[in-house]
Amino acid sequence: MRTDRDHALSLDAADPLARFREAFVVADPGLVYLDGNSLGRLPAATERRLAAAVREEWGARLVRGWGEGWYEAPRRIGAKIARLVGASPDEVIVSDSTSVNLWKLLVAALLDRPDRRVVVTDDLNFPSDLYLIDGAVRLLGGGRSVRLVRSRDGIGIDAGDLAAAVDGDVAVVALTQTAFRSGFLHDLAAVTALAHEAGALVLWDLSHSAGAVPIDLDGAGADLAVGCTYKYLNGGPGSPAFLFVRRGLQERLGNPLTGWFGHDRPFDFDLAYAPAPGLRRFLAGTPPVLSLLGVEGGVDLLLEAGIEAVREKSVRQTEYLVALWEERLAPLGVSLKSPRDPARRGSHVSLGHPDGLRVDRALIEEMGVIPDFRAPDNIRFGIAPLYNSFVDVWEAVDRLRRVLAERRHEKYSAAPPAVT
Numbered sequence: 001m002r003t004d005r006d007h008a009l010s011l012d013a014a015d016p017l018a019r020f021r022e023a024f025v026v027a028d029p030g031l032v033y034l035d036g037n038s039l040g041r042l043p044a045a046t047e048r049r050l051a052a053a054v055r056e057e058w059g060a061r062l063v064r065g066w067g068e069g070w071y072e073a074p075r076r077i078g079a080k081i082a083r084l085v086g087a088s089p090d091e092v093i094v095s096d097s098t099s100v101n102l103w104k105l106l107v108a109a110l111l112d113r114p115d116r117r118v119v120v121t122d123d124l125n126f127p128s129d130l131y132l133i134d135g136a137v138r139l140l141g142g143g144r145s146v147r148l149v150r151s152r153d154g155i156g157i158d159a160g161d162l163a164a165a166v167d168g169d170v171a172v173v174a175l176t177q178t179a180f181r182s183g184f185l186h187d188l189a190a191v192t193a194l195a196h197e198a199g200a201l202v203l204w205d206l207s208h209s210a211g212a213v214p215i216d217l218d219g220a221g222a223d224l225a226v227g228c229t230y231k232y233l234n235g236g237p238g239s240p241a242f243l244f245v246r247r248g249l250q251e252r253l254g255n256p257l258t259g260w261f262g263h264d265r266p267f268d269f270d271l272a273y274a275p276a277p278g279l280r281r282f283l284a285g286t287p288p289v290l291s292l293l294g295v296e297g298g299v300d301l302l303l304e305a306g307i308e309a310v311r312e313k314s315v316r317q318t319e320y321l322v323a324l325w326e327e328r329l330a331p332l333g334v335s336l337k338s339p340r341d342p343a344r345r346g347s348h349v350s351l352g353h354p355d356g357l358r359v360d361r362a363l364i365e366e367m368g369v370i371p372d373f374r375a376p377d378n379i380r381f382g383i384a385p386l387y388n389s390f391v392d393v394w395e396a397v398d399r400l401r402r403v404l405a406e407r408r409h410e411k412y413s414a415a416p417p418a419v420t
């Protein structure tokens, strides 16, 4: 393995996706931004789209905007995201946050399986998901409980351990496909098949997968899914999330948040609730239109690049990072906290160091690198192949090496900030 910077430059020169970086706003070309798994960069088309939406749609068209595209936008943009996750256009809709969407689909699934009492999840799941699963089980009561599959190494979930947890008592298997801390990637098709063999529904959180790994929800026969749009889809801070309900389940499940946007005829203003046919019933209230319109630009770029090409580059880049880690950082006491096998890894790599938080601070404050930190000791490097170069990866490793070699991190406080 060549560890020199020229090699990274030659990899970039041969990269068929390199031109996509120009489609993003890069305010500081020297900044190595490796946090696209937390907040993706701003697509230039989105900057223009939002300016026009404010000025021409809200400003000039006012309430007429609802009849000129806003009302349809959750379905229209959902249909585009559907192409990234292997779903039909009428199986994905954009609305609310990931947390709220997870709640809606989880409660809908539990109420659909009243004879089964168990929700299976794992301890690598995102805490918000675990809190919501816990809250739904407590709210619905009736002897329901959570069965938490524990990771043996803090990095991945053993397929046998998961299989052993899924039996005839299970109503829903609710998992995040790509683990937020380690990047461990569940085998979506295999776990879906496992859940179905036991007669359970499966609910996937695709937040760290959408826009990073190819997903085939329909091919796998998956039932339900949610996912974030402000990570690899580059939708902007707090942009609304998507939800997926398999076509065959849409008429059977009910949305527990029975708001007027999910009503069959919201503008009849009937006193009684009647669910819309199809996926629209999973809307609740008025969507955040400006944020929603901001989702489209990033999705268009991913569709143009092709998710297979994005994944291929992502694997080459995470492999490159792992190889550089082994040569240059492992000797300095940095560990690999992500799966070694790229087939079991999403698009971020976690490196461990006992002083991880202070190292992260030093990278951000004085080295021009933005990763992020997840307790207890993980420094996460998120790679977004549409705008991250091989030189970005090389620079991140080199600057991390310098922080440690020059002990630059030691002047920072080890007290955690409010937001990481």
Ligand SMILES: *Cc1c(COP(=O)(O)O)cnc(C)c1O
Binding pocket: 097, 098, 099, 100, 126, 128, 129, 176, 180, 205, 207, 208, 228, 241
């Ligand atoms: C980012 C993320 C979320 C975020 O949920 P919000 O409702 O947008 O705050 C939820 N689940 C997972 C797995 C995530 O990675």
